[in-house]
Amino acid sequence: MARPERPRKSSRRDFLKIAAAGAAGATVAPAWRPAKLRAKPAQITFLRESSYVKEFDDHFKNILIPRYQKETGIKVNYEIVAAGGSAVPRLVSIVESKAPVDVAWLQLEWLYRDGLLDVSDIAEEVGRQGGGWYPAVKDLSIWEGKWKSVPFGNIGQVMVYRRDWFDAAGFTSFPDTWDEFMEAGIKLKRAGHPYGMSMGHGYADNNSWLLPLLWSYGAQVVDKDGKTVTLDSTETAKAVDYVRKLYKEACLDDCLGWTDPSNNKAFLTSQISCTNNATSILISAKRDLPQMGKVTDQALNPKGPKGRFHSLVATTHGIFKHTADPEAAKHFLRWLMDPKQVTDWYRSGYMYYAPFVHAYDHDPEWDKEPRFKPDQRVLETGKLPSWPAPSDRRAGEVISKWVVVDMFAKACTGKSTKEVIAEAVTGLKQIYG
Amino acid sequence: MSVNPALEAAARPAAAAGVVTRRPFRPREWLEREAVFSWVMLTPPLLFLLAFLGYPFCYGVYLSFVSRPVAEPATFVGLGNFGNLWHDPIFWQAVWNTFRFTGAATIFKLVGGLGMALVMHQNFRMKGITRALLLLPFIVPTVLSTVAWQWILDPGMGLFNRLLMYFDLVKQGPSWLGNPTLAMLSVILVNTWRGLPFFGITILAGLQTIPGELLESATIDGAGTWQRFRHVTLPLLMPVIFIVTTFSIIFTFFDFQLVYVLTGGGPANATHLMATYAYAISMGGGQMGLGSAAALAMVPVLGLILLAMTWYVRKA
Numbered sequence: 001m002a003r004p005e006r007p008r009k010s011s012r013r014d015f016l017k018i019a020a021a022g023a024a025g026a027t028v029a030p031a032w033r034p035a036k037l038r039a040k041p042a043q044i045t046f047l048r049e050s051s052y053v054k055e056f057d058d059h060f061k062n063i064l065i066p067r068y069q070k071e072t073g074i075k076v077n078y079e080i081v082a083a084g085g086s087a088v089p090r091l092v093s094i095v096e097s098k099a100p101v102d103v104a105w106l107q108l109e110w111l112y113r114d115g116l117l118d119v120s121d122i123a124e125e126v127g128r129q130g131g132g133w134y135p136a137v138k139d140l141s142i143w144e145g146k147w148k149s150v151p152f153g154n155i156g157q158v159m160v161y162r163r164d165w166f167d168a169a170g171f172t173s174f175p176d177t178w179d180e181f182m183e184a185g186i187k188l189k190r191a192g193h194p195y196g197m198s199m200g201h202g203y204a205d206n207n208s209w210l211l212p213l214l215w216s217y218g219a220q221v222v223d224k225d226g227k228t229v230t231l232d233s234t235e236t237a238k239a240v241d242y243v244r245k246l247y248k249e250a251c252l253d254d255c256l257g258w259t260d261p262s263n264n265k266a267f268l269t270s271q272i273s274c275t276n277n278a279t280s281i282l283i284s285a286k287r288d289l290p291q292m293g294k295v296t297d298q299a300l301n302p303k304g305p306k307g308r309f310h311s312l313v314a315t316t317h318g319i320f321k322h323t324a325d326p327e328a329a330k331h332f333l334r335w336l337m338d339p340k341q342v343t344d345w346y347r348s349g350y351m352y353y354a355p356f357v358h359a360y361d362h363d364p365e366w367d368k369e370p371r372f373k374p375d376q377r378v379l380e381t382g383k384l385p386s387w388p389a390p391s392d393r394r395a396g397e398v399i400s401k402w403v404v405v406d407m408f409a410k411a412c413t414g415k416s417t418k419e420v421i422a423e424a425v426t427g428l429k430q431i432y433g
Numbered sequence: 434m435s436v437n438p439a440l441e442a443a444a445r446p447a448a449a450a451g452v453v454t455r456r457p458f459r460p461r462e463w464l465e466r467e468a469v470f471s472w473v474m475l476t477p478p479l480l481f482l483l484a485f486l487g488y489p490f491c492y493g494v495y496l497s498f499v500s501r502p503v504a505e506p507a508t509f510v511g512l513g514n515f516g517n518l519w520h521d522p523i524f525w526q527a528v529w530n531t532f533r534f535t536g537a538a539t540i541f542k543l544v545g546g547l548g549m550a551l552v553m554h555q556n557f558r559m560k561g562i563t564r565a566l567l568l569l570p571f572i573v574p575t576v577l578s579t580v581a582w583q584w585i586l587d588p589g590m591g592l593f594n595r596l597l598m599y600f601d602l603v604k605q606g607p608s609w610l611g612n613p614t615l616a617m618l619s620v621i622l623v624n625t626w627r628g629l630p631f632f633g634i635t636i637l638a639g640l641q642t643i644p645g646e647l648l649e650s651a652t653i654d655g656a657g658t659w660q661r662f663r664h665v666t667l668p669l670l671m672p673v674i675f676i677v678t679t680f681s682i683i684f685t686f687f688d689f690q691l692v693y694v695l696t697g698g699g700p701a702n703a704t705h706l707m708a709t710y711a712y713a714i715s716m717g718g719g720q721m722g723l724g725s726a727a728a729l730a731m732v733p734v735l736g737l738i739l740l741a742m743t744w745y746v747r748k749a
Contacts, residue, residue, distance in 0.1 A: 088716065088717075089716045092503050092716055092719065095503055095504045096503060096504070096721075110719075111503050111717075111718075111719035112503045112504050112719065113504070114502075114503075114504035114505055115503070115504035199699075199700070200610075200611075200696065200697060200699035200700055201696060201697030201698045201699035201700075201705075202697060252588065252589075252608075252611075253588065253607075253608035253611045253612065254587075254588045254608040254609075254610060254611035255611060256608070256611040256612075256613075256699065256700035256701070257608070257610035257611040257612075257616050257696050257699050257700040258610075258611075258699070259694075259696065259697045259699075262583075265587070266587075266589070269587075269589065269590050271588075271589040271590070393502055393718070393719050393720075396717070396718060396719060397714075397717075397718035397719075397720065399717070400713050400714070400716075400717025400718045401523060401713060401714070401717070401718065402698075402699070402702075406699075406701045406702060409699065409700050409701035410701045413612075413613055413700065413701060423522065426522065427521075427522070427523065430517070430520065430521060
């Protein structure tokens with residue numbers, strides 16, 4: 001039997017339904033407006049690693065962000081990640097989870113290059129304006145014919161040493177060859193001032209002298225073709241023997257277990273006379289330990305039989321593919337890399353990030369503190385850590401598994417040269433298939 | 434048959450409604466049924482566990498069967514990742530290190546924690562404050578305390594070597610983190626230091642539940658201190674010791690922060706644990722699949738160890 005129809009009365013429930021629908025409508029309404037009526041994006045999120053140079057971060061926060069906001073009305077959210085290895089995992093997770101970040105400062109971009117937008121137009125424009133790019137960085141930023149990032153600057157890894165102790169040992173200028181470097185080290189260790197050459201599981205301070213040393217002996221890890229493992233050679237054996245002797249006769253024992261902050265600590269507490277590092281030691285010494293600041297100096301890596309080399313620690317900027325508004329992100333990056341902005345930004349950090357375009361080769365800022373100049377000259381002989389192989393994910397795996405660093409470290413703990421090279425080759429072949 | 438008309442009238446509407454009419458639904462009553470109520474109570478934690486433990490775990494298991502570089506689509510490789518690890522000498526070194534690290538640290542923590550609990554069980558002045566202070570290593574965030582340990586273990590400036598030299602025990606202190614053997618010993622030491630209060634306090638709680646009469650009667654029967662400990666205290670403590678050891682094995686097995694901060698797995702992989710190696714492969718090498726396989730490879734082995742322990746204690 002059908003229920004008798006009751007006249008419908010407007011109830012409290014109906015009222016709630018109508019109210020909810022109204023509220024929902026009001027919320028989604030802006031999205032229905034025609035595209036041309038929509039306002040410009042209200043904000044851009046920019047992520048970067050905090051700099052070891054505070055003034056560099058301050059310049060961005062206090063001058064560049066307000067300037068962009070004033071010029072465009074777009075708010076810049078500045079997300080900062082602690083320096084020293086936290087940024088890369090964060091970048092990987094941004095790509096993986098498509099987190100709402102538009103533009104980012106990048107490092108080790110071979111890991112997540114596929115999540116980046118093509119920025120060829122910006123990179124080519126910046127290169128043209130800046131008198132051309134240093135060629136080495138192109139191998140990092142250009143991938144399959146397209147620029148996936150706009151190079152920013154290189155964190156120069158050079159020899160940082162105590163000039164007073166070197167002088168006392170009879171070396172008035174920093175050793176020019178690896179053999180002289182050994183000779184000075186032996187004398188200095190005897191005088192109670194050993195070297196502290198990192199060979200532990202850090203990222204930069206180990207590779208930045210071991211790879212250039214290997215290259216300067218004429219050895220290469222993997223061939224240009226990105227497939228053939230070329231590490232097993234007499235040149236590699238010579239480099240391994242050299243490092244074993246250097247460790248034993250010139251270095252502090254502890255450097256085998258060091259992570260990246262360890263050598264800064266050892267240098268600033270006067271335990272070592274020389275290490276390979278970025279400018280951070282010199283900057284800290286000048287700021288916090290004026291006495292030490294006066295006698296701390298920087299020099300290029302010594303040269304070997306095949307020349308002088310440096311390992312680049314390149315930083316770039318890129319835009320994530322998943323950004324909500326690619327044009328807005330590009331506008332911001334183009335504006336940021338414009339000499340009107342970027343020149344003062346480089347200078348605010350005392351050129352800690354050495355620009356990859358030639359226009360800054362003779363920037364007056366370099367003359368203010370000649371001890372920073374080697375950081376610029378690194379670009380002349382700098383190669384990417386994967387060199388001569390392409391900077392792809394496999395080359396990144398070699399670094400993250402410390403295959404080459406551990407080859408040297410194992411030799412220092414007593415294994416034979418043949419054995420350590422064979423073990424490294426096994427590791428490399430596993431990665432390169 | 435005469436029927437009370439009033440009753441008949443009252444029964445009619447119900448009969449007319451027949452099966453169509455049900456008892457009115459009363460949410461309160463429904464909720465109070467045990468089967469319903471228990472599920473209502475269980476659902477939020479279950480959902481929480483599923484979202485934050487179940488999902489990542491299942492995703493990890495899925496990842497371990499695929500080749501999945503960052504920002505690239507996954508391709509199914511079956512047991513390929515595990516096969517890859519099988520032939521990876523660093524992986525085997527990490528496995529061996531993890532077992533050594535877990536075994537040594539757990540034994541140290543167990544023995545030390547038992548000793549700590551026995552001492553804390555005695556009556557002495559400032560007992561309360563001493564107990565509170567002993568909890569400190571457990572309370573301080575690991576990263577923070579590990580950075581402090583980095584200073585303590587520093588070869589030139591560190592407390593350890595300063596003490597050794599002060600007492601003329603050595604001319605030059607050893608390199609605690611640079612020597613492969615000492616580096617492993619150091620990470621075990623720091624883990625033991627951090628985990629000791631957990632053992633100490635939990636075993637102390639167990640000790641306090643042992644009735645004094647049992648110990649008194651053992652004394653009357655002529656048992657000495659050692660015999661009382663061996664035959665009364667220890668057997669009664671076993672369930673607590675078992676639980677605390679099980680937890681500790683799990684925590685120690687997957688320890689990451691300590692090694693990551695102190696050595697990064699160096700020198701020459703001497704302190705690389707499975708957790709740090711899995712991290713290096715995933716986040717450093719961008720190989721999500723292979724990294725997940727490295728992280729999960731030992732879960733079955735750990736499961737077997739824990740099962741064997743449970744079986745042993747049940748049997749005992």
